[in-house]
Amino acid sequence: MEGPVRVRFAPSPTGALHIGGAHTALFNWLWARHTGGQFILRIEDTDLQRSTKEFEETILAGMNWLGLDWDEGPDIGGPCLFYRQSERQDLYREHANRLLETGMAYREGEAVIFRVPQGVEISFDDVVYGRVNVMSETLKDIVLMKSDGMPTYNYAVVVDDATMGINMVIRGEDHISNTPKQLLLYDALGFGRPNFGHLPMILGTDKKKLSKRHGATSVYEYRDMGYLPDAVFNFLALLGWCPRDGREVFSREEAAKLFEIQRVTKRAAVFDIDKLNFINQEHVKALPKMERLEMTLPFWKDISMPVDCHSPAYLADALELMEGRGQTLKRMAEFSDYFLSFDVVKNRYDGSALDEAKKPVLRRFYKELLEIDPWKAEAMEALARNWGETEGIALKEIAMPLRYMLTGGKVSPGIFHVAELLGREELKCRLAHYGMA
């Protein structure tokens, strides 16, 4: 089939958009965008029992979150008019009747079943797996229409892909053994065959197909854990593919430009959360300052931080100091709580670790620190170093107690930078609480 590439993602609305589905949708999107073709979204809701409108909505929302926009679909329509299988019933019935009339299919009960011919070698060239051959006698007859009047997956997918002009079918490798059956139907119905490209499966760390047993499987769970959509996209794109130049951190646009379906790998890939964390951190660091703030705000709110008590500029500065520490927005929000609230610091640190014997000398230093001018981290550090030298105190002896009093913990960005951002008044307040100012 010639013409522009037309690919599709065809989820069934029986659950949220999970990682495996997102991966398939992503590769279809990449190929459509890379070739300048069309990406079509079709809802396979022939399972009357399990399909719901709510799931359909969450799947679309999940794709939007990942930035996978489609050119035709149930919500925006398109030249095919109907993008839900439940709306395309006439088509399935009509083509099934054709098969019935020519004797290629028969009735059993209310169902329509395709008679698989014997002795036929079915083969196709998969863009990623290469040539696949199967003898037709290894196949059982194929149910086309179920007794409830709905088409089966293997049948509906053929009628839909053919009538919607899909010329490239990109889907999970678990469908590779369905392909010969579908090919038989393409031929019987007189439809031209599309090209096929199967994608490697995504496995859990136990090497089993990714499922709910492995924890988070819905893309929304990743959003809620503080992963950026661009990072999840980037990470998923790396499962089964990598750009020629070997770069591993890239944007959606770069991926679309560099993507080559011929370079997709065959081996199933394990979902490695460590790598996702790394990719996410890189994307968090690359985010424009105010955008990073925008993305982090919800996570601060989740842990009841008084975000409205601070200026956006201040909060954005705080995140900049964090330099992506924590890897996810959620953890970054947690690790930086002391910029927003002194209460959390007080709860974490009661001041008991302060060495009584050293308090007097520290008090003198902090007094001088609070009067420093200009109020700059560099000046503070210089002061601390001079002080340490003349008083015979290691910088550490000065910095660590300060870190505890300002942040409530032992880990933070450079403590004088923290102090600078917190401001003179806030610093005075925090030190005073611990009796050090």
Place this chain on the structure above:
RNA sequence: GGUCCCAUCGUCUAGUGGCCCAGGACACCGCCCUUUCAAGGCGGCGGCACGGGUUCGAAUCCCGUUGGGACCGCCA
């Protein structure tokens, strides 16, 4: 059980007969920086599943073995 698919460091991968006694990234470990690491810099560990071929030469081609996986539903 039948059919199909897969097989490079722990993980993601580069590699399509000589450039590979196998390269990168994450993780891990170590060192450095140093006021801490959850930041940064540098380095290290670690792999072609096995056995036969083919070839002057194989991670790359062929066969077999083993090990994984998928499908075999009037689910998709």
